Amino acid sequence: MALAKGVARVVALILVGLAFVVVGGTIWGVCASAPQVNGVAPNCGPGPAAVIALGILLILVGIGVGVASAYSGPRTIYPTMDPAIPPPLVRPVVVQETIVQQTVEVRCRYCGGLNPVTATKCSSCGAAL
Numbered sequence: 290m291a292l293a294k295g296v297a298r299v300v301a302l303i304l305v306g307l308a309f310v311v312v313g314g315t316i317w318g319v320c321a322s323a324p325q326v327n328g329v330a331p332n333c334g335p336g337p338a339a340v341i342a343l344g345i346l347l348i349l350v351g352i353g354v355g356v357a358s359a360y361s362g363p364r365t366i367y368p369t370m371d372p373a374i375p376p377p378l379v380r381p382v383v384v385q386e387t388i389v390q391q392t393v394e395v396r397c398r399y400c401g402g403l404n405p406v407t408a409t410k411c412s413s414c415g416a417a418l
């Protein structure tokens with residue numbers, strides 16, 4: 290709904306701008322087609338040019354608003370959807386913790402007993418590891 294309203298506002302701005310340009314161009318055209326005086330075109334004054342400039346400005350503003358709403362539109366829509374759709378929960382993996390806590394052991398080459406890698410002597414037979 291917000292996006293459609295923004296598009297309507299942009300279209301309205303551009304249409305009003307086009308109307309200003311058309312009106313200004315028509316006035317300018319009528320003035321320029323007036324009979325020349327001593328070979329010099331009649332002075333139309335700043336009026337028509339100002340109207341055309343205002344129309345172009347309105348069109349540019351309309352385009353600018355359209356571009357701005359196109360970029361900011363999706364960002365304004367997402368927050369309204371977030372409460373309805375909660376993000377997926379990332380659960381801590383407990384299995385990995387048990388693997389990390391597991392001690393690395395080495396097997397004694399004489400008796401086959403398991404000993405921690407930090408041990409220098411076998412806990413079963415006392416042989417040097």
Ligand SMILES: [Zn+2]
Pocket residue numbers: 397398399400401402411412413414415416
């Ligand atoms: Zn041993």
